[in-house]
Amino acid sequence: MANAHFLAFNHLHLHLQISSPLVSKRVIKRFWNCDIEYSTNYQRPGFLNMKLQANGASIPTSINTADSQHNKTPHVLTVAGSDSGAGAGIQADLKACAARRVYCSTVITAVTAQNTLGVQGVNIVPEEFVAQQLNSVLSDMHVDVAALVVDPVMISTSGDILAGPSVLAGFREELLPMADIVTPNIKEASVLLGDVPMNSVSDMRAAAKLIHDLGPRSVLVKGGDLPNSSDAIDIFFDGENFYELRSRRVNTRNTHGTGCTMASCIAAELAKGSSMLSAVKIAKRFVETALDYSKDLAIGNGVQGPFDHFLALKNINQSSCRSDRFKPNDLFLYAVTDSRMNRKWGRSIAEAVKAAVEGGATIVQLREKDAETKDFVDAAKVCLKICHSYGVPLLINDRIDVALACDADGVHVGQSDMPVHLARSLLGPEKIIGVSCKTPEQAQQAWVDGADYIGSGGVYPTNTKENNRTIGLGGLKEVCKASKLPVVAIGGIGLSNARAVMEIGVPSLKGVAVVSTLFDRECISTETRNLHAVISEAALLTQ
Numbered sequence: 047m048a049n050a051h052f053l054a055f056n057h058l059h060l061h062l063q064i065s066s067p068l069v070s071k072r073v074i075k076r077f078w079n080c081d082i083e084y085s086t087n088y089q090r091p092g093f094l095n096m097k098l099q100a101n102g103a104s105i106p107t108s109i110n111t112a113d114s115q116h117n118k119t120p121h122v123l124t125v126a127g128s129d130s131g132a133g134a135g136i137q138a139d140l141k142a143c144a145a146r147r148v149y150c151s152t153v154i155t156a157v158t159a160q161n162t163l164g165v166q167g168v169n170i171v172p173e174e175f176v177a178q179q180l181n182s183v184l185s186d187m188h189v190d191v192a193a194l195v196v197d198p199v200m201i202s203t204s205g206d207i208l209a210g211p212s213v214l215a216g217f218r219e220e221l222l223p224m225a226d227i228v229t230p231n232i233k234e235a236s237v238l239l240g241d242v243p244m245n246s247v248s249d250m251r252a253a254a255k256l257i258h259d260l261g262p263r264s265v266l267v268k269g270g271d272l273p274n275s276s277d278a279i280d281i282f283f284d285g286e287n288f289y290e291l292r293s294r295r296v297n298t299r300n301t302h303g304t305g306c307t308m309a310s311c312i313a314a315e316l317a318k319g320s321s322m323l324s325a326v327k328i329a330k331r332f333v334e335t336a337l338d339y340s341k342d343l344a345i346g347n348g349v350q351g352p353f354d355h356f357l358a359l360k361n362i363n364q365s366s367c368r369s370d371r372f373k374p375n376d377l378f379l380y381a382v383t384d385s386r387m388n389r390k391w392g393r394s395i396a397e398a399v400k401a402a403v404e405g406g407a408t409i410v411q412l413r414e415k416d417a418e419t420k421d422f423v424d425a426a427k428v429c430l431k432i433c434h435s436y437g438v439p440l441l442i443n444d445r446i447d448v449a450l451a452c453d454a455d456g457v458h459v460g461q462s463d464m465p466v467h468l469a470r471s472l473l474g475p476e477k478i479i480g481v482s483c484k485t486p487e488q489a490q491q492a493w494v495d496g497a498d499y500i501g502s503g504g505v506y507p508t509n510t511k512e513n514n515r516t517i518g519l520g521g522l523k524e525v526c527k528a529s530k531l532p533v534v535a536i537g538g539i540g541l542s543n544a545r546a547v548m549e550i551g552v553p554s555l556k557g558v559a560v561v562s563t564l565f566d567r568e569c570i571s572t573e574t575r576n577l578h579a580v581i582s583e584a585a586l587l588t589q
């Protein structure tokens with residue numbers, strides 16, 4: 047065994063995804079002192095060759111992927127040490143994957159006796175037995191796609207040194223070059239780069255670039271421990287672009303296992319098919335929500351306690367969630383209902399919503415300002431079924447309680463409604479949250495607070511919303527240019543001016559949101575179809 051801590055504390059997630067095309071001709075070498083090599087078996091289509099090697103002895107195996115099409119369960123394999131306190135390690139990985147609804151198999155590299163006070167003992171699993179566990183899992187469970195998430199655990203959040211120089215060399219020379227993503231905290235990033243200073247966001251950006259030069263496809267430098275910062279700032283670098291991911295710093299002692307959880311969540315989202323950036327964003331949001339929910343949890347007597355991966359989800363029924371996550375292009379034609387208009391035309395909310403989605407609305411918001419709560423919840427449940435039968439998300443205007451009660455896909459809030467970060471805590475990491483923004487500063491804050499999109503307007507004067515300041519195309523452009531989130535334009539938009547809106551030429555603008563143009567008309571589906579045609583043509587011309 048090269049180094050006990052190497053096996054004991056490092057996390058390495060091989061996500062095994064069943065539903066995607068076979069892309070696993072990649073060779074993974076020197077994997078926890080084992081060589082694993084896998085490639086497509088051209089002689090036996092549907093089989094994947096894999097070779098495990100431990101102590102020089104080869105353990106050949108062949109994995110049947112032929113029936114993988116029938117088994118689409120996303121799967122993460124974590125290779126890590128166990129934590130008897132269950133805050134970190136294998137236990138955190140299992141909880142994180144379960145909370146993200148992904149199956150997790152485990153290869154245990156060491157058993158630690160630890161609690162919230164510290165690590166009292168480590169018992170290393172012999173490397174042949176690590177290899178045997180790997181072989182047991184991989185020879186039985188189907189592998190279509192592998193992505194490697196390397197969490198270079200060398201220094202714990204509490205400052206304990208968990209790995210020595212040979213481990214460092216192992217990371218730099220062997221693991222990092224084959225990783226899809228590596229996720230050091232600032233202390234680990236500093237150590238990986240030979241103890242460079244790490245005191246600011248610009249130090250983190252420089253470190254992300256230098257670590258990327260060591261070979262991983264992307265790097266996430268986690269700034270949770272950055273001094274003098276009220277936000278938890280992480281830097282993601284994919285070799286081309288830097289992304290500054292911010293969330294509120296949650297004031298709690300219960301942070302043991304955040305690194306393991308973050309890495310597992312990233313692996314879980316990758317297994318579900320996310321892009322790397324979106325996996326990282328979801329993982330960060332999940333960790334922030336779980337920390338917030340467990341900030342007062344009292345487990346153990348040490349300075350750093352564990353957090354609860356499931357508390358955040360305890361009130362949230364996710365069974366009827368749409369299977370698709372929010373896609374920015376869902377904002378293309380956003381139909382926002384209005385109870386007064388429906389009354390005027392003598393139709394129910396459900397009739398109005400059905401006509402809009404039949405006409406091509408790509409997302410719907412129930413904006414029922416004067417509905418009784420019970421009627422609102424009942425109508426929302428019916429509308430949810432209609433929308434989901436068309437694959438269209440349904441959001442609720444203002445009312446987080448109604449969104450929770452009917453398990454809607456999300457909410458839209460304004461600047462004086464429920465603040466986005468509180469809405470996020472209440473709704474959990476998965477729901478869609480849109481927020482109204484009239485200024486670049488509000489757009490920046492929306493990103494920090496964890497919104498998914500921005501509604502910006504009124505672009506033109508409107509009779510639908512009283513006392514609403516018009517920002518014009520110029521104001522919309524400023525918000526779109528400043529926004530890291532997708533934007534939908536709203537306010538006075540109809541057939542005559544939708545094209546001008548779509549042509550402002552800022553990529554973050556994804557569509558138009560309309561009320562009266564659809565719902566204050568005799569035939570909602572025809573109006574929706576007509577508007578869809580106009581914005582589709584404009585979108586084609588601006589591509």
Ligand SMILES: Cc1ncc(COP(=O)(O)OP(=O)(O)O)c(N)n1
Nearest residue numbers: 444458459460461482501502536559
């Ligand atoms: C897509 C979209 N954008 C903006 C708004 C306006 O929300 P808000 O500012 O909270 O005003 P009300 O709609 O609540 O009157 C919206 N509803 N949808």
Ligand SMILES: Cc1ncsc1CCOP(=O)(O)O
Nearest residue numbers: 504508510537538560561562
């Ligand atoms: C809700 C809202 N927020 C800004 S403008 C507006 C009203 C949009 O309605 P219409 O499309 O009828 O102008």
Ligand SMILES: [Mg+2]
Nearest residue numbers: 444459460463
């Ligand atoms: Mg509102």
